Amino acid sequence: xxxxxxxxxxxxxxxxxxxxxxxxxxxxxxxxxxxxxxxxxxxxxxxxxxxxxxxxxxxxxxxxxxxxxxxxxxxxxxxxxxxxxxxxxxxxxxxxxxxxxxxxxxxxxxxxxxxxxxxxxxxxxxxxxxxxxxxxxxxxxxxxxxxxxxxxxxxxxxxxxxxxxxxxxxxxxxxxxxxxxxxxxxxxxxxxxxxxxxxxxxxxxxxxxxxxxxxxxxxxxxxxxxxxxxxxxxxxxxxxxxxxxxxxxxxxxxxxxxxxxxxxxxxxxxxxxxxxxxxxxxxxxxxxxxxxxxxxxxxxxxxxxxxxxxxxxxxxxxxxxxxxxxxxxxxxxxxxxxxxxxxxxxxxxxxxxxxxxxxxxxxxxxxxxxxxxxxxxxxxxxxxxxxxxxxxxxxxxxxxxxxxxxxxxxxxxxxxxxxxxxxxxxxxxxxxxxxxxxxxxxxxxxxxxxxxxxxxxxxxxxxxxxxxxxxxxxxxxxxxxxxxxxxxxxxxxxxxxxx
Numbered sequence: 001x002x003x004x005x006x007x008x009x010x011x012x013x014x015x016x017x018x019x020x021x022x023x024x025x026x027x028x029x030x031x032x033x034x035x036x037x038x039x040x041x042x043x044x045x046x047x048x049x050x051x052x053x054x055x056x057x058x059x060x061x062x063x064x065x066x067x068x069x070x071x072x073x074x075x076x077x078x079x080x081x082x083x084x085x086x087x088x089x090x091x092x093x094x095x096x097x098x099x100x101x102x103x104x105x106x107x108x109x110x111x112x113x114x115x116x117x118x119x120x121x122x123x124x125x126x127x128x129x130x131x132x133x134x135x136x137x138x139x140x141x142x143x144x145x146x147x148x149x150x151x152x153x154x155x156x157x158x159x160x161x162x163x164x165x166x167x168x169x170x171x172x173x174x175x176x177x178x179x180x181x182x183x184x185x186x187x188x189x190x191x192x193x194x195x196x197x198x199x200x201x202x203x204x205x206x207x208x209x210x211x212x213x214x215x216x217x218x219x220x221x222x223x224x225x226x227x228x229x230x231x232x233x234x235x236x237x238x239x240x241x242x243x244x245x246x247x248x249x250x251x252x253x254x255x256x257x258x259x260x261x262x263x264x265x266x267x268x269x270x271x272x273x274x275x276x277x278x279x280x281x282x283x284x285x286x287x288x289x290x291x292x293x294x295x296x297x298x299x300x301x302x303x304x305x306x307x308x309x310x311x312x313x314x315x316x317x318x319x320x321x322x323x324x325x326x327x328x329x330x331x332x333x334x335x336x337x338x339x340x341x342x343x344x345x346x347x348x349x350x351x352x353x354x355x356x357x358x359x360x361x362x363x364x365x366x367x368x369x370x371x372x373x374x375x376x377x378x379x380x381x382x383x384x385x386x387x388x389x390x391x392x393x394x395x396x397x398x399x400x401x402x403x404x405x406x407x408x409x410x411x412x413x414x415x416x417x418x419x420x421x422x423x424x425x426x427x428x429x430x431x432x433x434x435x436x437x438x439x440x441x442x443x444x445x446x447x448x449x450x451x452x453x454x455x456x457x458x459x460x461x462x463x464x465x466x467x468x469x470x471x472x473x474x475x476x477x478x479x480x481x482x483x484x485x486x487x488x489x490x491x492x493x494x495x496x497x498x499x
Contacts, residue, residue, distance in 0.1 A: 042177045043215060044139045045170055046097075065100035071108060078114050089118065089129040096136035106137070106148035116152050131170050138177035146181035153178065153189055157197050165206045172201075172212030179219045186223055190233070194220070199237040202246075207254040210246065214260025217243075221267035231268055235277050240268075244283055247313070248290045251297065255305055262312035269319045279320070287317050288331050295339035298346045307351045310343060314357045321364035334375040336365070341381055344388070355391060359398035366405035373406045377416050386425050393434055400429070400440040407447035414452035422448075423459055430467035435476050442471075442480045449487045456488045464488075 066074075074095065077088030095101045105111050118130035134152055137145055156171045163171075175194075178185045194216075201213050217239070220230050234240065243261040250258025265283070268274050278284075294310055340358045347354040362385075365372040376382060388399050403422065406413050429441045445464075449456040459465070465488055471481035 042139050042180055043173050044177075045135060045173050063095055063098050063101070065098045066095050066104065068104050071095070071101060071104045075105075075108055075111055075114060078118065085118065086126060086129065089126065089133060093129060093133045093136060096133055099140060099142065102137055102140045102145050103142060106145050112148055112151060116155060119152065120155055128167060128170075131167060131174070135170055135174045135177075138174040138181075140181070143181055146178050147184050149178055150182075150185060150188055153185060154192050157189070157192055157194060160197055160201050165208055168201075168204075168206075169208045169212045172209065172216050176212070176216040176219045179216065179223070183223070183225070186220065186225070186230075190229065195230070195233040195237055195239070199239050199242075202239060202242045207257055210254070210257035211260055214246075214257055214264060218260055218263045218267065221264055221271075226267070227271040227273045231271055231273050234268070235274055240274075240278065241281050244278075244281055244286050247309075248286045250290070250309055251293060255309055259305070259308045259312065262309060262316065266312045266315050266319070269316055272323070275320060275323050283316070284320060284330055287313055287320075288333065288336060291317065292335055292339050295342045298342055307347055307354050310347075310354060311357055314343075314354075314361050318357070318361040318364050321361070321367075332369070332371045334372075334379060337362075337372060337375050337379060337381060341384055345384070348388075348391075352391070355388065356394055356398065359388070359395060359402065363398055363402050363405065366402055370409050373409050373413060376406065377413070382417070382420050382422070386420070386422060389425060389429060393437060396429065396432075396434075396437045397440050400437070400444050404440070404444050404447060407444060407451065411451045414448050414455065417448060418452055418455040418458065423455065423462060423464070427462060427464055427467060430464070430471075435474065438471065438474075438477055439480065442477065442484060445484055446480070446487070449484065460488050 074088050074092045077084045078092065079085075080088075092105070096105065115130055115133055118126050119134060121127050121130070134149065134156075137149055140146065153175070156175050159171050160168055175189070179189070198213055198217055201209060204210055204213070217234075220226065221234070223230060243264055247258050247262045247265060250262075265278070265287075269278065291310070291313055294306060294313070297306065340362055344355055344358050362372075362376075366376065376385070385399055385402065389396050403417065407417055426441055426445065430438055432438055445459070449459070465485060468481045468485050468488075471477040472485075474481070
């Protein structure tokens with residue numbers, strides 16, 4: 001918390017350092033919370049088979065649960081001649097869309113063993129139908145169903161090479177779904193060699209296979225044991241360099257796989273175990289160059305789903321910069337700021353979640369490095385930044401934080417902020433009911449008044465002291481509001497400037 005400030009040389013320096021420390025602690029908490037946002041989910045590759053089954057079943061209908069006797073009859077049909085097997089498998093695939101039927105099936109003795117036998121059959125159509133049944137089981141939200149599928153994992157890995165694209169894709173998404181649900185599955189897959197198998201698959205020329213592979217890997221990398229048990233194995237493979245390459249070729253090769261692998265990089269970066277390795281592979285300049293390319297695509301004809309790639313790429317850059325490894329010095333390119341503001345402008349209305357991501361990156365670029373603060377001012381980007389203030393609570397906090405980063409650099413920067421002018425836009429912000437937004441605004445005013453006293457005088461002329469007085473009774477704001485009133489020469493209580 002701020003103490004009351006006097007206009008002495010020692011107090012000013014101590015106050016500025018206190019503000020920096022306080023803001024960095026808050027930003028560290030925000031970043032930690034943001035890193036913990038994960039995308040664990042399951043995916044279902046369910047073909048619409050209504051036509052081939054004579055229109056019996058609609059693609060969106062969930063079947064009623066089968067009785068135990070009906071499930072047993074299907075299992076017996078799967079164990080008879082080939083004609084009965086194919087019909088029983090088709091019926092089973094449809095029935096397994098129901099959670100109760102899934103549970104009844106896996107509880108039957110020999111059910112998974114029979115399904116694996118058909119999955120490993122030499123008959124391609126039988127094998128595909130069994131794979132679809134396993135895929136339905138993998139989509140279950142019941143951990144017991146996932147663990148019942150443990151015996152199939154080694155076969156799924158084996159079939160990731162040498163089969164049709166459709167079959168390989170189905171095996172990949174089945175693996176990914178099982179990985180999400182069960183730590184036991186993950187613990188079994190690692191010694192079975194899932195990472196080397198994925199490293200072999202990543203050189204596939206097929207977009208569908210690469211996207212499925214990215215899905216499996218992203219689920220593995222989000223596991224709680226990933227930093228100690230999975231990421232070291234990934235780093236020892238060829239996966240990282242191929243992931244960077246696939247992410248950066250997303251505009252040419254296919255955006256689906258690029259999105260998956262961008263999230264993979266994001267989870268690796270957030271583990272704090274591999275950033276040096278990624279930097280040595282050129283991740284920082286590669287991702288920066290990609291962001292410039294993505295921004296250049298926007299004004300002409302933005303590809304559908306482009307925002308889905310921009311989001312993890314911006315996060316990767318943001319979190320690499322947050323590691324305080326001197327990365328900002330390596331990417332001193334003002335074009336990066338122009339790219340960010342192009343993205344902000346393009347996606348402000350349609351995809352507002354991108355705004356917050358870009359502001360996180362802008363915050364990390366300007367936090368310690370004067371180059372980007374100077375570039376933001378010299379490129380006249382401040383008006384566009386200030387226009388974002390009313391967007392949302394978090395956007396307001398981030399915009400004010402970036403302005404604090406600039407003001408913290410000293411008198412010349414505060415002078416330019418004052419000349420823009422920023423103060424008229426800050427006065428409405430002080431009237432907002434959100435303590436976090438107002439608190440950040442108070443910190444910005446403190447820095448402006450500290451480094452450029454003319455701003456304090458102008459603030460009083462515009463009636464800003466009245467807005468400060470309103471916060472003297474707000475517990476989390478009153479100390480800072482009083483300190484600012486002291487800085488602008490206002491006594492406590494009734495203001496000398498009040499009518």
